[in-house]
Amino acid sequence: MEVIICSDEQAVGRIAADRIAKVLGRAETPVLGVATGSTPLTTYSSLAVLAAEGEADFTELRAFALDEYVGLPADDERSYAATIRHTVTEQLGLDSANVHTPDGMADDLDAACAAYETAIQDAGGVDVQILGIGANGHIGFNEPTSSLSSRTRVKTLAERTKADNARFFEKGEQVPSHCVTQGLGTIMDARNVVLLALGVNKADALAGAVEGPVSAMCPASVLQLHPHVLVIADEAAASKLT
């Protein structure tokens, strides 16, 4: 695991974007794994700058999102499909047909999860997976106790995650209780992983992920078993690393 500690969020985004663009530039048919949430936003805007400056070309880029709420359609602004549309597809100028999000509205969710796995494989697998980390150590929505070899499936959101994500919902609205998420095994199949962490709220989780025992209680710790992981954190998130 390579760890880069940056002074601020903008620097995290710039360094992440440079590294991601280099890997994608070497790929014949580039595939990017994308996360929602606040953490990767400066990375997406920095990737957009690279494209605008002609330093990167995302014309052929395909993207797969990590997760989606169950019960929110893609045209619901709180859905992850909508978030990815605004922060990734539109900002990077991707062809929307090349951007995929798990289907949280499918009648048969298990079949939709299996189809998502197949779609990733048919695209040739993920060249670079961008990850944030939850304060409880989750990646994707693989909450503590998730199987380290899990595949895309329906999960129940932890109370802490629902509380953390309540900021995206109106006061009084319920945060969905279930999601579809790529599994830890699915994430581990990516050829490269870039794990981003910002803020002191993530310091314990990041320390657990990077320096703690590999354990389902800190799902991100499974990344210690991956051969190509780059961690980019601001000083606050890195403050509990030894």
Ligand code: F6R
């Ligand atoms: C988002 C996702 C989550 C987030 C994590 C951190 O698709 O899968 O694991 O990356 O909850 O969220 P932020 O970045 O909002 O702190």
